[in-house]
Amino acid sequence: MSDGKKLNGSNGDGKQTFTISAFSENHIGLLNRITIIFTRRQVNIESLTVSGSALPGIHKFTIVVHDTPEKVEKVVRQIEKLVEVLKAFSHTEDEVIHQEIALYKVPTKALVEGDIIEQTIREHHARILEVRPEYTVIELTGHKEETQALFDVLNNYGLLQFTRSGRIAVTKSSKELFTSYLQEAGDNTVEYA
Amino acid sequence: MTIKSTGEPKKLRVTGAEAIMLSLIHEGVDTIFGYPGGAIMPAYDALMNYSDQLRHILTRHEQGAIHAAQGYARVTGRVGVCMATSGPGATNLITGIADAQIDSTPLVCITGQVAAGLLGTDAFQETDVIGISMPVTKWNYLITKAQEIPEIMAQAIYIARTGRPGPVLIDIAKNAQFGELDFEYHKCVRMRSYVPEPRISLDNLKAAAALINKAKKPYVLAGQGIILGGAEKEFLQFVEKSGIPVAWTILGACALPKDHPLNVGMLGMHGNYSTNLKTNECDLLIGVGMRFDDRVTGDVARYARQAKVIHLEIDKAEINKVIPADVPIHGDVKDTLPLLTKLIEKRAHESWLREFKEIDRIEYDKVIRHDLFPSKPGLTMGEVINVINEKTKGEAIAVTDVGQHQMFASRYFHFKNPRSFVTSGGLGTMGFGLPAAHGAKIGAPDKQVILFVGDGGFQMTIQELGTINQTQAAVKIVLLNNKYLGMVRQWQQLFFDKRYSETYLLNPDFIKVAEGFGIKGKKVLERHQLNSAIQEMLDFQGPYLLEVSIEKEDNVFPMVPTGASVSEVILEPKQ
Numbered sequence: 001m002s003d004g005k006k007l008n009g010s011n012g013d014g015k016q017t018f019t020i021s022a023f024s025e026n027h028i029g030l031l032n033r034i035t036i037i038f039t040r041r042q043v044n045i046e047s048l049t050v051s052g053s054a055l056p057g058i059h060k061f062t063i064v065v066h067d068t069p070e071k072v073e074k075v076v077r078q079i080e081k082l083v084e085v086l087k088a089f090s091h092t093e094d095e096v097i098h099q100e101i102a103l104y105k106v107p108t109k110a111l112v113e114g115d116i117i118e119q120t121i122r123e124h125h126a127r128i129l130e131v132r133p134e135y136t137v138i139e140l141t142g143h144k145e146e147t148q149a150l151f152d153v154l155n156n157y158g159l160l161q162f163t164r165s166g167r168i169a170v171t172k173s174s175k176e177l178f179t180s181y182l183q184e185a186g187d188n189t190v191e192y193a
Numbered sequence: 194m195t196i197k198s199t200g201e202p203k204k205l206r207v208t209g210a211e212a213i214m215l216s217l218i219h220e221g222v223d224t225i226f227g228y229p230g231g232a233i234m235p236a237y238d239a240l241m242n243y244s245d246q247l248r249h250i251l252t253r254h255e256q257g258a259i260h261a262a263q264g265y266a267r268v269t270g271r272v273g274v275c276m277a278t279s280g281p282g283a284t285n286l287i288t289g290i291a292d293a294q295i296d297s298t299p300l301v302c303i304t305g306q307v308a309a310g311l312l313g314t315d316a317f318q319e320t321d322v323i324g325i326s327m328p329v330t331k332w333n334y335l336i337t338k339a340q341e342i343p344e345i346m347a348q349a350i351y352i353a354r355t356g357r358p359g360p361v362l363i364d365i366a367k368n369a370q371f372g373e374l375d376f377e378y379h380k381c382v383r384m385r386s387y388v389p390e391p392r393i394s395l396d397n398l399k400a401a402a403a404l405i406n407k408a409k410k411p412y413v414l415a416g417q418g419i420i421l422g423g424a425e426k427e428f429l430q431f432v433e434k435s436g437i438p439v440a441w442t443i444l445g446a447c448a449l450p451k452d453h454p455l456n457v458g459m460l461g462m463h464g465n466y467s468t469n470l471k472t473n474e475c476d477l478l479i480g481v482g483m484r485f486d487d488r489v490t491g492d493v494a495r496y497a498r499q500a501k502v503i504h505l506e507i508d509k510a511e512i513n514k515v516i517p518a519d520v521p522i523h524g525d526v527k528d529t530l531p532l533l534t535k536l537i538e539k540r541a542h543e544s545w546l547r548e549f550k551e552i553d554r555i556e557y558d559k560v561i562r563h564d565l566f567p568s569k570p571g572l573t574m575g576e577v578i579n580v581i582n583e584k585t586k587g588e589a590i591a592v593t594d595v596g597q598h599q600m601f602a603s604r605y606f607h608f609k610n611p612r613s614f615v616t617s618g619g620l621g622t623m624g625f626g627l628p629a630a631h632g633a634k635i636g637a638p639d640k641q642v643i644l645f646v647g648d649g650g651f652q653m654t655i656q657e658l659g660t661i662n663q664t665q666a667a668v669k670i671v672l673l674n675n676k677y678l679g680m681v682r683q684w685q686q687l688f689f690d691k692r693y694s695e696t697y698l699l700n701p702d703f704i705k706v707a708e709g710f711g712i713k714g715k716k717v718l719e720r721h722q723l724n725s726a727i728q729e730m731l732d733f734q735g736p737y738l739l740e741v742s743i744e745k746e747d748n749v750f751p752m753v754p755t756g757a758s759v760s761e762v763i764l765e766p767k768q
Contacts, residue, residue: 025386028335029323036328077510083332083352086386185385192347192379 017046018072019096019169022061022079022088023053023178025189030084034061037078043067047100047166055182057189058086064167087181091171098169102147103129104138104154105161111136114157124150135160204377209339210239210370213303216346218246219378222274224265224635225249226258230278231318233305235370237276250635250664253656255282257628259289260654263298264632267615268590268640270423272299272353273632279305280318283364284325288622290360291329295619296444297421299358301349308368309337322364331359339372344381351381356389357508358421391509393524393532401503401520402536404477410545411437412475412500414460414489417444417618418482418507422527425449425611428481431534436541438549440468442483444618447608451587457549461489463600466560466751467552469762472497474548478516479503482526485515486619495758505529559764560750565605571744572720574601574645574673580727581643581671582607589641590615592633594626594650597679600749602645613640624653627670631657634666641669641731648674648700658710661736668736672703675743683748687766688755707738714738 024030031050038045046064053060065072072090080088108131111117121128121138124146130137140150147164154162171177207215213236217225225247229237240249252258255277262273273293277286283304293300307316323335332352334345342365349361405411413435419428428448432439438457439449449456458465460472469491472478478500483489490496493515504511504518505526512521522529564575578601581589587609593599593616608614615633617625630644651672661668678696685693707714713733717726717740730739753762 029327032324033327040328074510074514077512077514081508081510083384083387187385188383189385190344190348190381191383192344193382 014068015066016069017064017066017093018069019091019093019098019167020061020063020065020072020076020079020088021091021169021178022063023086023182024059024061024082025084025086026052026057026059027084030059030082031061033082033084034063034079037075038065041071041075041078043071043075049166049168058182062166062168086185087178089177091169095173096169096171098143098167099141100144100147100165100167101139101141102150102162102164104140104150104159105135106138106154107158107160108133108136110157116153116157120150120153124153126150204375206373207376208235208239208370209342209365209372209374210235211242212339212342212374212376213346213365213370214239214243214247215376216343216378217274218243220272220346220350220380222272223248225274225276226252226261226265226632227276228252228255228258228278228282230282230305232279232307232367233276233282233303233370235367236303236305236365250660252628253659254654255285256288256624257654257657257660259286259300259302260292260622260625260628261632261635261657261660262300263289263293263625264592264615264629265636266298266300266632267629268612268633269636270612271636272301272350274301274303276303277305278318279307279322280320282318283320283322286362287325287329288620290326290362292617292620292622292625293360294329294331296617297358297417298360299353300360301353302360302362304362304364305370306335306364306366309366310368312337312366322362326362329360330362333362333364335364335366336369337366339369339374342369342374343376343378347379347381348384351384352387356387390525390528391507391523393529394522395532397520397522398529398532398536401522401533404501404503404520405435405437405479405533405537406540408477408501410475411435411477411479411542412471413437413439413479413481414483415439415441415445415448415481416483417442417448418505418526419445419448420611422482422507422525424482424525424527424530427527427530427534431530431537434534434539435537436539437479438471438542438546440464442486442489442618443603443616445483446603446614447611451608455546457546458553459603461486462491462753463604463749463751465553465604466556466762466764467549469751469753469759470552471549473499473758473760475500477501477503479505480516480518481505481530482507484508484511487515490515491753491757491759491761495760505533556751556764564601569744570720571747572717572723572741573747574598574743575605576720577671577673577723577727577741578602578605578645580723584727584731585641585643589613589643590633590637592616592626592630592642592644594644594646595621595623596647596650597675597683597747597749598645598647598673600680623650626650627654628657628660630668630670631661631664631666634668635664638666642667643669643671645671645673647679648672648676648698648703649678651703652698652700655706658707658712662711665735667734669730669733670736670738671730672738672740673743674700674703674740675745675747676700677745679747680749682746686746686748687752703738703740712736712738714740716740716742718742
C-alpha cells in the first residue's frame with residue numbers, strides 16, 4: 001500500500017498530486033488569469049512551468065498541485081473556460097513521465113576535503129557543470145525526492161546556492177491529447193468575416 | 194462624416210478614437226452609457242461626429258452607467274455598452290462588471306487609459322484596471338496602438354454576446370485614441386481558443402430522454418440560460434410535451450409565463466413553499482440553463498439526494514460544479530431542448546402536479562393572503578405589487594433593487610413576456626435598481642418600466658434621478674419605504690435576537706429630493722390612497738416617483754434559513 005500511496009501522492013486525506021497542463025494563446029496577462037483561479041479556489045501551486053509548446057504560437061503551462069480530484073477537476077474546467085486557453089488537462093502521477101532539474105553550488109574545497117565527489121556523482125547520477133577554485137556547480141535531473149536526496153548530502157558540505165525548477169511532464173499515452181484537438185482547431189487564432 | 198453599418202467595408206484614414214465609434218456602429222450599437230474624463234476625452238470628442246448614430250447617455254456616476262447598460266442589455270438581449278475614463282472612472286465600473294459577470298449579462302466596457310509610455314509609472318488617474326477587472330470579466334484587453342482597435346472591438350463584442358454571455362472590458366491608452374489607422378471592419382466569427390457552441394452529445398440526449406420517459410415525479414428547474422438563449426419557445430414545447438412541473442430561479446423568471454399551468458413557482462431561499470419541498474421528493478431533477486446557486490440549493494449535502502439529475506448547461510464549468518449531474522447535456526438550450534423534446538414521450542403528471550397545488554394552499558393561507566390582502570392597518574409590499582399587477586396585466590417590465598422588495602417583486606409580480614424582469618441576482622447589488630430601470634426604459638421605450646426599490650438601495654444611486662431627468666425616460670419608481678434595511682433587519686430579527694445593528698435609516702424627504710431633480714412624485718401613507726396613486730403614476734407621461742410608506746417590521750416568507758435544507762423551508766418565524 002505504501003508504494004501505491006507514493007505513486008498517487010496521497011496521504012489519506014483524499015488529496016493527491018496532479019499535473020495540470022494547459023495550452024493557451026501566447027498573450028500578456030494569461031498567467032495572471034490562470035493563477036487567479038487557484039487563488040479563488042484556495043489551491044496552492046506546488047510548481048509552475050511556462051514555456052512555448054511544440055506548436056508555434058501556443059504556450060504550455062505545467063502546474064503541479066496537491067488536492068482532491070474533485071477540486072482539481074473544477075479548477076481545470078475553470079482554466080479551460082478562459083477565452084484564450086485552448087485546452088486544459090489534469091493527470092495523476094501514474095499518467096505522466098515528469099522531471100525536474102536542480103543546480104547545486106558547493107565550495108570546491110569542502111568537496112575535495114570530504115572526498116565525496118566521485119561517490120556522490122555516481123550514486124545520484126549527477127553531472128558537474130563547472131569547477132572553479134571557489135566552487136563547483138552540480139546538476140541533477142530527477143523527481144523531487146531525488147533532487148532532495150542530493151540536497152541533503154551536499155548541504156553537509158556548505159552548500160552555497162541551490163535552485164530547483166518546476167516540473168515538466170509528458171503523458172504516458174502515445175499521442176498528446178492536445179495535438180488532435182489542435183488539428184481541428186486550426187492555425188488561425190482569430191477569424192473575421 | 195458618417196458610415197452606415199450596412200455599407201461595404203471601406204478603408205478610411207481615421208483616428209483610434211473614431212475607430213472605436215465606427216466599430217460600435219458596425220456592430221449595430223446605437224446607445225452608450227458613460228461619463229467623460231481625461232484619458233477618454235479623445236473618444237468623447239470623436240463621439241460628437243457620430244451623434245446621429247450613437248446616442249450617449251450621460252449618467253451621474255460610472256456605476257450608474259454600467260447598471261444602465263446592464264438594464265438595457267437585459268431587456269433588449271443586445272450587448273450593453275458603457276464608457277468611462279481611467280483610474281476612478283474605471284474602478285467605479287467594477288461593481289457593475291462583477292454583477293454582469295455573475296448574472297451573465299453581455300457588456301462591453303470601454304475605459305480610457307493613460308498613454309502607453311506612462312503605463313506603470315503611477316501617472317495621474319492611472320489604475321491597473323486590467324488587473325483589477327480580470328477576475329470579474331469574461332475577457333479584457335489593453336489596447337496600446339490605434340491599429341489594434343477594430344480587431345479587438347470585434348473580438349470584444351463577439352466574446353460578450355456568444356456562449357455564456359458576460360462583460361468584456363477594453364482599456365484603451367490615450368495615445369491609441371489619438372493615433373491614426375486605416376480603418377476596415379470585419380466582425381469576429383471564430384476564435385480557436387474559445388468554443389461558444391459545444392458539440393452536443395446525442396448519447397447523453399438519449400440517456401436523458403430515457404430518464405424523463407420513465408420518471409414518475411420529474412421536476413424542471415428553469416434558469417436564465419433559457420432567456421439568454423432566446424429559447425422560451427423551445428422550452429415551452431419541451432415542458433408541454435413532457436408535462437413536467439416547472440420552478441424557476443430568480444433570473445429564470447419569465448422563462449415561462451407565470452400563469453402557465455405547469456409553472457409551480459420560484460425556487461430558493463425566498464421562493465415558494467411547494468417548490469422547495471418538492472425538490473427533495475422528486476425522482477428526476479432537470480436543471481435547464483441554471484447553476485444551482487447556494488440560494489437555490491440550501492444545504493447541498495441534503496439537496497435532492499433521492500433524485501437523478503439532468504443538467505442542460507452551456508458553460509461546461511457549471512456542470513458538476515455544485516450538484517453532480519447523472520446526465521450532463523452541454524450546449525445552448527436553444528439547440529439541446531428541441532433535440533430532447535423529439536426524444537421524449539408525451540406525458541401528463543397530473544397527480545404529481547396536484548401535490549404542488551395542495552402545498553400551495555398552505556402557503557396561500559399562511560403567507561400570500563396576508564401579503565396581498567392584509568387585514569392589519571400597515572401597508573405591505575405585496576399589496577402594492579398586486580395593485581400594479583391588476584393595472585398592468587403582465588405587460589410591464591419590472592426592475593428591482595436588492596432586498597425584501599426584490600423578493601416580494603419576484604414572488605408576486607406577474608410576468609408574462611420574456612425579458613420582463615430585471616434584477617441583480619447573483620451579486621445582490623444594492624443601488625442596481627434605479628440605473629438599471631433607466632437603462633431598461635431606454636432599451637424598451639414602448640413598455641411600462643416599473644422599478645421596485647427600497648429606501649436603502651434607492652439612496653445608493655439616487656444621483657441617477659439627475660440622468661433620468663435629463664433623458665425624461667418615463668421610469669415609474671415605486672419606493673417601498675419601511676425606514677429600514679429590511680432584509681438585514683429581518684435576519685437580525687430571526688437570527689440575531691432582534692439586535693437591530695445599524696439597519697435603521699433616517700431618510701430624507703424623497704418627494705422633495707425628486708422634486709429637486711425635476712421629477713414629479715407622490716407619497717402614499719394610507720391604503721385607500723393606493724389605487725388612485727398607482728393609476729396616476731402609470732398614466733403620467735414621464736418619470737415619476739411613488740413613495741409608499743410600508744409597515745416597518747414585515748418579513749419575507751417562506752424562507753430557507755442559511756445552512757438549512759430546502760425541505761426545512763419555514764412559513765413563519767420559529768417560536
